[in-house]
Amino acid sequence: QIKAFLFDLDGVIVDTAIYHYQAWKRLATELGFDISEEFNEGLKGVSRMDSLDLILAHGGLTLPDEEKAKLADQKNEWYLELVSRMTPEAILPGVAMFFSQVRQAGLKTALGSVSKNAPLILERIGMTDAFDTIIDGTKISKGKPDPEVFTKGADELGVRPDECVVFEDAVAGVEAGKRGGMFVVGLGSPDVLRQADLVAPSLAELTVDEVLSKSK
Numbered sequence: 001q002i003k004a005f006l007f008d009l010d011g012v013i014v015d016t017a018i019y020h021y022q023a024w025k026r027l028a029t030e031l032g033f034d035i036s037e038e039f040n041e042g043l044k045g046v047s048r049m050d051s052l053d054l055i056l057a058h059g060g061l062t063l064p065d066e067e068k069a070k071l072a073d074q075k076n077e078w079y080l081e082l083v084s085r086m087t088p089e090a091i092l093p094g095v096a097m098f099f100s101q102v103r104q105a106g107l108k109t110a111l112g113s114v115s116k117n118a119p120l121i122l123e124r125i126g127m128t129d130a131f132d133t134i135i136d137g138t139k140i141s142k143g144k145p146d147p148e149v150f151t152k153g154a155d156e157l158g159v160r161p162d163e164c165v166v167f168e169d170a171v172a173g174v175e176a177g178k179r180g181g182m183f184v185v186g187l188g189s190p191d192v193l194r195q196a197d198l199v200a201p202s203l204a205e206l207t208v209d210e211v212l213s214k215s216k
């Protein structure tokens with residue numbers, strides 16, 4: 001029986017993925033190359049340093065660790081400029097409705113984000129209290145596709161992996177949920193999120209009842 005829903009943040013609750021992309025693209029441009037939207041798909045759900053490594057490899061660059069730390073800080077500064085302007089209006093369509101159904105169904109909720117900025121974003125959009133527990137980038141040692149962010153969420157809620165449904169928009173996040181032994185709802189395109197157990201364009205096209213009946 002399903003007892004908890006675990007939600008990714010970027011691309012599920014809010015579209016901060018676009019801000020990450022803009023900030024990384026700006027960094028790549030300064031380094032003398034470009035990153036495409038398609039390349040960006042592979043960065044979704046991936047930690048800050050792992051993303052930087054992928055980008056540098058893409059541009060054919062090898063840099064010392066101190067230099068990489070500076071670049072990651074620079075990207076985060078640009079990213080935070082964009083995040084600081086966020087308001088509750090940034091919450092994606094269907095999220096509020098879905099969460100009221102979640103509460104009505106008596107399900108527990110966790111946030112499972114590898115972003116170190118997740119608490120700040122939740123604060124900006126007024127959704128801190130929507131989660132029984134918040135697992136963010138400061139609480140984990142391995143980013144997605146490692147399942148740690150979700151297994152930790154399940155542990156904190158006191159539920160087993162097979163009692164959880166994960167909601168994810170990223171390839172790495174879907175893989176993390178599957179490796180954690182959970183039912184995974186992919187939000188986006190079925191061509192991209194091939195490993196997901198169920199795919200919908202966004203939370204706006206789903207009801208809690210539908211998810212519960214399909215994850216049985």
Ligand code: B16
Binds near residue numbers: 044051137
């Ligand atoms: P930060 P999620 C992930 O968040 C993003 O999808 C990914 O693009 C980002 O690099 C990562 O967080 C780290 O974020 O630099 O803010 O610590 O999808 O797991 O909510």
Ligand code: MG
Binds near residue numbers: 010045170
């Ligand atoms: Mg995401």
